[in-house]
Amino acid sequence: MQRDTLVFDLIDKELERQRDGIELIASENFTSLQVMQAMGTSLTNKYAEGYPGRRYYGGCEIVDQVEQLAIDRLKEIFNCSYANVQPHSGAQANGAVFLAVMKPGEKFLGLDLSMGGHLTHGSPANFSGKTYEALHYGVTKDGIVDYEQLESIARKEKPKMIICGASAYSRDWDYKRIRAVADEIGAIVFADIAHPAGLIAAGLLNDPFDHCHIVTSTTHKTLRGPRGGIIMLRHDFENPWGIKDPKGNLRKMSSLLDLAVFPGTQGGPLEHVIAAKAIAFGEILSEDFKAYGQQVISNAQAMAAAFVAKDYHLISGGTDNHLMLIDLRNKNITGKKAQETLDRAHITLNKNAVPFDDKSPFVTSGIRIGVSAITTRGMKEGHMQTVVDFIDKVLMHIDDEATIAAVANDVKEFMKKFPLYPEL
Numbered sequence: 001m002q003r004d005t006l007v008f009d010l011i012d013k014e015l016e017r018q019r020d021g022i023e024l025i026a027s028e029n030f031t032s033l034q035v036m037q038a039m040g041t042s043l044t045n046k047y048a049e050g051y052p053g054r055r056y057y058g059g060c061e062i063v064d065q066v067e068q069l070a071i072d073r074l075k076e077i078f079n080c081s082y083a084n085v086q087p088h089s090g091a092q093a094n095g096a097v098f099l100a101v102m103k104p105g106e107k108f109l110g111l112d113l114s115m116g117g118h119l120t121h122g123s124p125a126n127f128s129g130k131t132y133e134a135l136h137y138g139v140t141k142d143g144i145v146d147y148e149q150l151e152s153i154a155r156k157e158k159p160k161m162i163i164c165g166a167s168a169y170s171r172d173w174d175y176k177r178i179r180a181v182a183d184e185i186g187a188i189v190f191a192d193i194a195h196p197a198g199l200i201a202a203g204l205l206n207d208p209f210d211h212c213h214i215v216t217s218t219t220h221k222t223l224r225g226p227r228g229g230i231i232m233l234r235h236d237f238e239n240p241w242g243i244k245d246p247k248g249n250l251r252k253m254s255s256l257l258d259l260a261v262f263p264g265t266q267g268g269p270l271e272h273v274i275a276a277k278a279i280a281f282g283e284i285l286s287e288d289f290k291a292y293g294q295q296v297i298s299n300a301q302a303m304a305a306a307f308v309a310k311d312y313h314l315i316s317g318g319t320d321n322h323l324m325l326i327d328l329r330n331k332n333i334t335g336k337k338a339q340e341t342l343d344r345a346h347i348t349l350n351k352n353a354v355p356f357d358d359k360s361p362f363v364t365s366g367i368r369i370g371v372s373a374i375t376t377r378g379m380k381e382g383h384m385q386t387v388v389d390f391i392d393k394v395l396m397h398i399d400d401e402a403t404i405a406a407v408a409n410d411v412k413e414f415m416k417k418f419p420l421y422p423e424l
């Protein structure tokens, strides 16, 4: 077979785009070269339905070791007793949790998508909102999770499960408070830590594991691994909710979750991605990762301060983690226009609804910015002012093509200081 230059040329162009630009999408990061290489290996050819040591196919003796390594390392990172590394994504991981613990039509409570929540936390367009009765809490006018509202809905509606976690929330969570109300009503607490997982792994944010029965995450955001999902329990438990497996047997939560991933929602695990997860987890266990997490938070706080100094309105006034949400209404710019114009200046971020937004989700009043990827590229606090200056220059000259082109050139030049995959 001839090399497919059409596709490989596009892959080369994407690498060039990533090298030349300032990547500020809060859910993105750059994996190490070895993590990326593991995904392009012979492991992609192997079917391995089941779990290590209990598969439905022959020839699994090597992938069993790979998957067990990933499980063991993940358990060590979060001090867990159970980990499932097979979910293909965060949405798949969350889907498996729902399948394991909820029956169609039962109630659960999650953060509203328009207030920073995630699609899988009950959006009407998502399986979670279509299959179950989704109730929502929001944030206060100061942009902080409205715990009083959460408690009052929980006491009144008695949902079976409460989800904490968000896609666009820059503050830490009070997991203990959520667990307290859950215990009052006998609800399961499920934390989706997809965004801050790396900072939790580094011990820099509140630890959800002691208070939340079930925890899921993606592996590619602040954890800096390949695209994928994971499910974890610090303490496995006989479930007091009387939840049964499809055959009607009472089982431990770990067993219900394993069944919900395979065969509940997935077939064969992606062992090449699991190998990459294992490598990423090894990197997280190194001392360097804690320093990375600390730098992410320092950079986010330096960037937030630089935006505030230029009169940008940050939801909640700042950040505890890797991201910030900016309401652009005082600048008379929509999120859509900001995203599209910054893209032309090689600055990539996403438009985002802000709490109490008056624009559609396709337009939005805000932008979401994360610093995990630029921190991986080697930026420090001092570079945040330069990035904010680039963004501000574009936004303040949003219809001036010459200025946008000049910033695009400056960005490209600036990013040469932070090499990305020099070996490629």
Ligand code: DSN
Residues within 6 Å of the ligand: 026, 027, 090, 118, 167, 168
């Ligand atoms: N799409 C991810 C994000 O950008 O936060 C969440 O799934």
